[in-house]
Amino acid sequence: MIAAVKGRHPTPAQSKVAALRSRLRASGLRATPARLAVLSFLESASRPVSHADLVEALADSGIDRVTLYRNLTDLTQVGLVRRADLGDHVWRFESAQSKSGHAEHPHFTCVECGEIACLSEASVRIAQGKGIPRSATRALEIQIRGLCDRCS
């Protein structure tokens, strides 16, 4: 397997792994197989992913569930990943810089079916004025719950 990585014509997959690897190193974390797998999975996911999702997705990789917990919190701490509770009492994680999970954005969760959607940054506006703490207008994280189109 080392041989493959060292080939002279890197496949797209190889360069992607290399990119992840250097993002990890740049954040001061070692590039271990477990972390590469986690980060890579989060990048390819179109919505925030729970620890349970991850355990299931990487089931046959042999990575321990404790390692996954630790990876998620490490990655969150260095800012490569964001963690949020979308109102259903489940921690979910999303890459801080994939196409789907790039910038911070509001999330919508259906209270009926649990479906999760990422909204655009512009879709929610917070008024300012009396009664509204200045602070609220500098929101870091917004989440909305309701019935999705299908369930309503």
Place this chain on the structure above:
Amino acid sequence: MIAAVKGRHPTPAQSKVAALRSRLRASGLRATPARLAVLSFLESASRPVSHADLVEALADSGIDRVTLYRNLTDLTQVGLVRRADLGDHVWRFESAQSKSGHAEHPHFTCVECGEIACLSEASVRIAQGKGIPRSATRALEIQIRGLCDRCS
């Protein structure tokens, strides 16, 4: 104690309890001391309350923690109480009709100190348009996290 309740000049506290009692009965729940205590505490609280808060507040009432769990879920089920996870992975409950907790309203949580504030209904507007599911505009629950004035 029954004698006191039957007095001819009900104190404000007595009529308040009577009101809670009939709200419970109207919802098909029996008016037990535990439920009256829980509901009464939630009504007087100015912010959403966690199960742990409740256990502490009613510590010397002798009410079992399991009963408190069950009371909270029962009250939530009949709609006298609303339950939400404000993003910190803790279930919090608020009366569905106290002065503080009346109508559904957005919540703000400080990511630093954990302070929670109730916002006015009007303070958050959700845009409609492409990319935004129609559903999101019919939000049931909105929560915002960021730094409060004091922590920023």
Place this chain on the structure above:
DNA sequence: CGATTTATTGCAACCAAGTTGCATATACGG
């Protein structure tokens, strides 16, 4: 490349939050 250092992993044990089963107690309709 091989040795050294230090971060990371796996495993088992642990902890807290929340739930369930069941016997006892109690609210409330008659």
Place this chain on the structure above:
DNA sequence: CCGTATATGCAACTTGGTTGCAATAAATCG
């Protein structure tokens, strides 16, 4: 005030997540 359905208390259990520690493997350096 009685009978019955509902609620409570207690103990046991489940689930999600954390911690301690010995073994392993990245990165660094010669």
